[in-house]
Amino acid sequence: MFDLDKWQEIFNTIEKNKMRTFLTGFSVAWGIFMLIILQGAGVGLQKGVENEFRSSATNAIWVWNGQTSKAYKGNNPGREIRMKNDDYSYLGSQIKGIDKISGRYNIWSGNTISYKNESGSYSIRGIHPDYQKVEQLTLVKGRFINENDQQHSRKTVLISKLVDEALFKEGEESLGKYVSINKIPFKVVGIFDDDDGRDDNMQVVYVAVSTAQQVFGGAHNLNGIVVTVGDATAKEAISIENQMKSKMASRHHFDPTDNQALFFWNSVEEFSRFRKLFTSISMFIWVIGIGTIIAGVVGVSNIMMIVVKDRTKEIGIRKALGATPGSIVSLILQEAILITAFAGYVGLVLGVGLLELISDQIDTPFFRQPEVNLSVAIGATALLVIAGMLAGFIPAKRAASIKPIDALRDE
Amino acid sequence: MALFMIILLPAKSGSHFNNTMMITLNNIHKTYETGSNSLHVLKGIDLEVGAGEMVAVMGSSGSGKSTLLNILGLLDRHDLGDYYLDGKLIKDMNETKAALLRNKFLGFVFQSFNLISFKNAAENVALPLYYQGVSRRSRNKLAMEYLERVGLLPWAAHLPNELSGGQKQRLAIARALIGKPKVILADEPTGALDSTTSGEVMDLFQEINQTGITLIIVTHEKDIAHKTQRIIKLRDGLIDTDHKNGHAKPITKAIVSL
Secondary structure, eight states, X not given: OHHHHHHHHHXXXXXXXXXXXXXXXXXXXXXXXXXXXXXXXXXHHHHHHHHHTTTSOTTEEEEEEEEOOSOBTTBXXXXXXXXXXXXXXXXXXXXXXXOEEEEEEEEOSOOOEEETTEEEOOEEEEEOTTHHHHHTOEEEEEOOOOHHHHHTTOOEEEEEHHHHHHHSGGGOOOTTOEXXXXXXXXXXXXXXXXXXXXXXXXXXXXXXXXXXXHHTTOTTEESEEEEEOTTOOHHHHHHHHHHHHHHHHXXXXXXTTOTTTEEEEEHHHHHHHHHHHHHHHHHHHHHHHHHHHHHHHHHHHHHHHHHHHHTHHHHHHHHHTTOOHHHHHHHHHHHHHHHHHHHHHHHHHHHHHXXXXXXXXXXXXXXXXXXXXXXXXXXXXXXXXXXXXXXXHHHHHHHHHSOHHHXXXXX | OHHHHHHHGGGSOHHHHHHOEEEEEEEEEEEEEETTEEEEEEEEXXXXXXXXXXXXXXXXXXXXXXXXXXXXXXXXXXXXXXXXXXXXXXXXXXXXXXXXXXXXXXXXXXXXXXXXXXXXXXXXXXXXXXXHTOOHHHHHHHHHHHHHHTTOGGGTTOOGGGSOHHHHXXXXXXXXXXXXXXXXXXXXXXXXXXXXXXXXXXXXXXXXXXXXXXXXXEOSOHHXXXXXXXXXXXXXXXXXXXXXXXXXXXXXXXXXXX
């Protein structure tokens, strides 16, 4: 009952001092609003970068066949190095830190793929089942090339959305149908989409690597191998790359320092360079955000000080009428908490609302889907409320300890 | 008003009324330190004020009369000496205790009214009851009664700055009265008022005094002082003269004889 009374007293005070309340509330709401917008922008940048790297795994190491450029143990330079199936099994079993691995056997051109009267020329990629994870292919329908296809060299094929549209007219269902690849029938088991939007990744069909080798005369040859390294750091990824290099050098008798014998491309290193850049950007955004919060805290503190100064006489009167110091402090503090919490909430809702609104409109490279970590936003609001409380507490305490006679003295 | 007096007066039986000391001061000293200077304002005040007395404290500026009033009102602390309020020794008083005593025993009236500007008349009057823990409903009702008593009922919803000086002071008096204090301390209550309004305010004080409330009024106006029963003159921090005031006595006598 008494507490309700106190709140009525507080609401009464707020109602009668609208301007003061508005100014305090506005600085809090603005601080939170800006923090959320900045945080949202930071997340947007980060997501933009991640999106740019989405088309293939950000933790992959790619290896392609090459030609030696250095003489080594009696071999002249210019010798072609060709990886084989046993290199695939060797790397997969002997090198620690490799998560997924797939060989690649490609027939780039000269293929005719047809269905009924439609036909086209597309690349054929022979791959292992793990490849889906490496290339981050999105399955639209059906399934990926699986272990069964690989082991039994089944004539199954995964076609791109683009190939599907080109061969199967009038929306004909392609799953389970047989297309002919260089006049050999292959069963369509799935349709994929590659999100990076590049056409050459879509003018492609995938078959099991064993099938490709068998049907298209590849013997045991591979064009390349790609591995992923889990969540290895750039440093660990480089060490894995070096191990692969030296193992392959001894298996294929080339100089380990020869960078032409096999080509390596380490996306972890690349990605981590970008990640560093964007970590610094997001740190910068944090710094600005914290700066904004501090500005908010200072603003709230300032206003609270002025409010208490403004109310010194009122406090003196209340004390003369029998208000205890404790009741003065809690009156001022509860009002401060009420205003900052409410205004903080308003800022939170406005900020999050604005982000939600623009989130769908923005789709540029390196900036997409800005959003805010809600716990950060709520934490910041709580921080401002506590700051407002502290900022109010110190002058309130001082005001409460002022002798009423000083507060009431005529100026 | 007559009804009010009849209800309260039987409690004040003759001997009790005359012998009970509401305020007793023994050798009260007060020194203000301002930087390197120290100002010895009260230099040993001995004073007794009986319950139900109406006293004027006079003296030139700097004589210590306001300081005395502040010490009596527990708004300020004395350095040396003993102060008994209603028989209780005021010693080692912390802020919270002083606040509770002020709330229960004392009412204040100031020269500059000291009303809360954003609260209307009724809310200002009701405020002491808020600190007594009286429920909102009953304090609003009481506020109306006290506003009626000082003739301000039609102005209940007005803010202080919409009232005249005399009205403000009557409002402040209603506020001082509502907590049922034993002592009302007034610091130059007519200092900001013209002579007609001053007279009205003093009449109101006399009515209040007739209900048995002790009144101590600091003033530098002779005609105001002469409306009380006793005039104490301070000079350089000491009581210079202390004499009963002939003019006011008849009122008290009339009541006592009742």
